[in-house]
Amino acid sequence: MVAIILALIVLLIVLGVLFNVKWLLNLRMFITTIILCMLITILNLLTMTLPTTLIIIMIITMIGLLVKHNHLFSLQKGLNFLSKMTKYLILGVLFTSILAHLSTMPIPIINGVFLWLTMIAISTCYALLLYMSWSSALGRITTHKQYDLIMVLGAGIFTEKVTPMLAERLNRALSVYQHQTDKCKILVSGGQGPDEPISEALAMQRYLIQHGVPQSSIIMESQSTNTFENFYYSKKVIHNLYSNSPNILCVTSQFHILRGMKFAHTNRMKVDGIGSHTPYHFFDVALVRDFLALMYQYKLLLTIYFAVLFFASLFILF
Template identity: 30%
Template structure:
């Protein structure tokens, strides 16, 4: 009875936060808490049953978890190496395309470190330092799991077709033309535009993107021309050509919408699905009550993009992470110092 109540309460708490605003890492944390509680309840009820079939079903999650802990890390490492090879072959050998390779090497180094166990060659006094590093890794593991869960849940966002504005986030031009990555964002907005126009009224599309140092025209202008060529009426488009990053995309677009509708409007934004959650965080930071819809990304590009997104999420919360890591390392160094002094 206790487990059922706890699981139900965690579900209610998660739903309240998620329905109020899914643009938060706390959503991932709350869902993970609920899922763990549900999993424990599921296994407990299964093994408490007198029916063998229920016990077998209850053992399946334990088998999956055991398999992932045993072989999952090796499969992930191999998958990262294979993805890095495909990505660099298709997108070039730029550093930004090497993140999956670096992640795979990081896992390989960790496995070798655990096998060799170099700590045995050092003084036992350094034990607190290695314990501190372990707790830092655990901290970021849980932070990553919360991010992945929140990211996954945000993909289910389905805004109503009563939007006054659609913000299309820029991502850079190639030879002053709209590249495929940016085109997918515009096409997502165009698709939503026509679907809403068919049932209610046509929204206004805001193309948000300034002019880069290697570009001869603002992104917003190239994006607008692309959409007009696809049949979107010019009078239903607006150019926001000052922004140079996602936060400014949201902030400057909000200023345009506020000036036109005096703060009373509905809006959404479009971007690639891997960028969707972080863009939502920037929208929230800019004070914009707008949810997003994501365009599809090539599967081979997704792992590298997700690593980049997570790094950006960590940078967004760098002050909190520095405090946590600083406290852990500081306490570890203090214990190490005490150990040397009183040995």
């Protein structure tokens, strides 16, 4: 009964996210939903019941995402993206099924280990789907809230011009900036990598000026070389410019925004976040990579969860 109640709560949250309910679209709610699913998994394991509710939630989530992004079916690049994601889905189901089958072997300890791995595989599947749901919603929401600062995270460049992905981030920031007061400024964050001709911040500044933003309204942070440093160095810049904590909106690619918000929290920065469109030709790789990178930031939580699953898997066999 407890597992069913938790599953209903998760389902309501997921449906809210699929419909872009704004108060759900934050890192805390994402992690809370992951933890609720973890509790359901543990309860299913201890009661030796199939994770039916989680499977239903995953199916509803997949259908919801496909309906929400039905335009993908009319684009060749969209179809290619869906084809790649379908391959991941098939491989995930096949891998999980093999582990589940091996867990039925009448070999003590070994079958418990395979049961444990099965639960981890299922957990990875629903966590990735939840990550995709939040990324999708954060890429679609609009905001008319007034901000003191719009912070745009950089991305790798190959020439002195911004890449299409970085241009999408800047265009998203511009769409918000147009509805702000004259006091609002844009902070562009990104240093110069060893293979970059200029800093990402400078390339972004030039792009914004070309699109009508006064240079006096652009703040540059050009020391950072990764997402953590984006916030670490930007915090110092912001602290020097504002006596009070400003209202900040962080803009980055939709697959990247949750990780950005995590590093903002790590640096004790309070920010809202929205995502920008990502080119489809590498969207699948970016989603999986950033999902794994985000979950790595919660390694203590995962270590505890995996340990509980491990001992529960062995416990029910004796």
